Amino acid sequence: MSRNDHWLTPDPQQPEHHLFSHQSLELTLVLLRYNNPSLATAVQQTLWEMDDSAEQAQHFYAELVSVMEADTIGNILCTLSRVAQRMLLNRQLKPEQRRLLQHLLTEWADLVEWVLLNCNVESRRYH
Numbered sequence: 001m002s003r004n005d006h007w008l009t010p011d012p013q014q015p016e017h018h019l020f021s022h023q024s025l026e027l028t029l030v031l032l033r034y035n036n037p038s039l040a041t042a043v044q045q046t047l048w049e050m051d052d053s054a055e056q057a058q059h060f061y062a063e064l065v066s067v068m069e070a071d072t073i074g075n076i077l078c079t080l081s082r083v084a085q086r087m088l089l090n091r092q093l094k095p096e097q098r099r100l101l102q103h104l105l106t107e108w109a110d111l112v113e114w115v116l117l118n119c120n121v122e123s124r125r126y127h
Contacts, residue, residue: 021060022047024107027100028076036079042072061114070115077108 025047032040049067065073084101087093093101 022050024104025050027104028080028108031083031104032076032079035083036075039072039076039079042068043076061111061118064111065115065119070119073108073115074112077105077112080105080108 025043029040029043029047032043046064046068050063084105087101088098
């Protein structure tokens with residue numbers, strides 16, 4: 001088991017299907033801390049800057065994107081996917097940890113999809 005595994009314990013206080021949350025960002029921070037420190041720093045900065053009142057997914061997504069760049073979000077998903085693949089290949093995960101990690105990856109993938117559907121393409125073009 002790696003040093004990250006202790007944090008991959010489901011929180012009994014959280015419903016199984018919750019919206020992307022500060023808890024998801026905290027778990028992401030822990031998983032990235034040793035695997036990609038620069039992305040971990042971006043997540044930590046985002047946690048500091050995020051408003052706790054953004055409870056609905058769309059509002060949380062909009063606030064998250066206003067704090068974190070879209071390509072950073074994509075890089076986080078990519079790095080988390082590599083971390084998960086390594087953990088699965090090394091058989092480091094218990095079934096509940098695998099489910100939690102899968103849910104986290106799904107949350108980030110949903111965020112990437114939201115970014116693709118909602119970001120203003122015109123504002124990102126070079127002049």
